Amino acid sequence: MPEIAIEVRDVTKRFGSQTVLNAIRLDVQEGETLVILGGSGSGKSTLLRVMIGNLRPESGDVIAWGKSICTMSDEQLADYRKSIGVLFQSGALYNSMSVADNVALPLREHTDLPEETIDIMIKIKLELVGLREASTKMPAELSGGMKKRAGLARALALDPKILFYDEPSAGLDPVTSAEIDELIIDLNEKLGVTSVVVTHEMESAYRIADRMVLLDRGRFVASGTPEQMRDSEDPLVKQFVHGLTHGPLTDRRRGGQYEVDLLGGEV
Numbered sequence: 001m002p003e004i005a006i007e008v009r010d011v012t013k014r015f016g017s018q019t020v021l022n023a024i025r026l027d028v029q030e031g032e033t034l035v036i037l038g039g040s041g042s043g044k045s046t047l048l049r050v051m052i053g054n055l056r057p058e059s060g061d062v063i064a065w066g067k068s069i070c071t072m073s074d075e076q077l078a079d080y081r082k083s084i085g086v087l088f089q090s091g092a093l094y095n096s097m098s099v100a101d102n103v104a105l106p107l108r109e110h111t112d113l114p115e116e117t118i119d120i121m122i123k124i125k126l127e128l129v130g131l132r133e134a135s136t137k138m139p140a141e142l143s144g145g146m147k148k149r150a151g152l153a154r155a156l157a158l159d160p161k162i163l164f165y166d167e168p169s170a171g172l173d174p175v176t177s178a179e180i181d182e183l184i185i186d187l188n189e190k191l192g193v194t195s196v197v198v199t200h201e202m203e204s205a206y207r208i209a210d211r212m213v214l215l216d217r218g219r220f221v222a223s224g225t226p227e228q229m230r231d232s233e234d235p236l237v238k239q240f241v242h243g244l245t246h247g248p249l250t251d252r253r254r255g256g257q258y259e260v261d262l263l264g265g266e267v
């Protein structure tokens, strides 16, 4: 049996009256790359935020290496956050700081390491993501792909056990997107980190995934290896994974929803 790094147990999250995650259950296995798939608004980013301890669910729990993160004190949660790396959609760099300073930030905030050591660590992280030459550049001087790499170097600063990526290839050209995928695979292999990647791009998902999970409107639909998902007979999985123009996802949009919305009836 593979070791479980993170276990999502019946997580339900609401915003107002909207149930954005509905009793989601899934495991992230140690060392794997798990891809979370789903259409826009299906709850992927929300699930990621629950898993990194940014949002508390209304019910359910997230167990990370045997510990419940939903019941942790602020101090314990801060420790948990130090053991994970997160690459947000935009890269989330501080615009007033150079690339090197962005990468150094978690090290300066969370460790007592001397500056000379931090300098070496920055170089190692930037080398890992192929950005050593750009250490003195400011974020505004970077291309979209370089910003992702810099964000990734910062996510790696504290040697995380697990990396979370939200739409790592969104907004990138196909070649740069494939390069970021290679980097994700590389880091997984070289550093042995566990990865959770949120995306709706199937090509990218097939390149990187050991396993996939499909969400739809806050519900778990299916999970499996890339082959299992490719061969699935579930109409929803089939339509999403193969990008079909006909299926339950489009029928729903064409169905009575518009009239219901217009007339304000019960869904």
Ligand SMILES: Nc1ncnc2c1ncn2[C@@H]1O[C@H](COP(=O)(O)OP(=O)(O)OP(=O)(O)O)[C@@H](O)[C@H]1O
Pocket: 015, 020, 038, 039, 040, 041, 042, 043, 044, 045, 046, 047, 200
């Ligand atoms: N802070 C919030 N307050 C209120 N509603 C929210 C909040 N965050 C997300 N939602 C709602 O939750 C639903 C799921 O959003 P989420 O961002 O998780 O989707 P997603 O699957 O990541 O979509 P995308 O692929 O477009 O990024 C959406 O309907 C969204 O409007």
Ligand SMILES: [Mg+2]
Pocket: 044, 045, 046
């Ligand atoms: Mg999202």
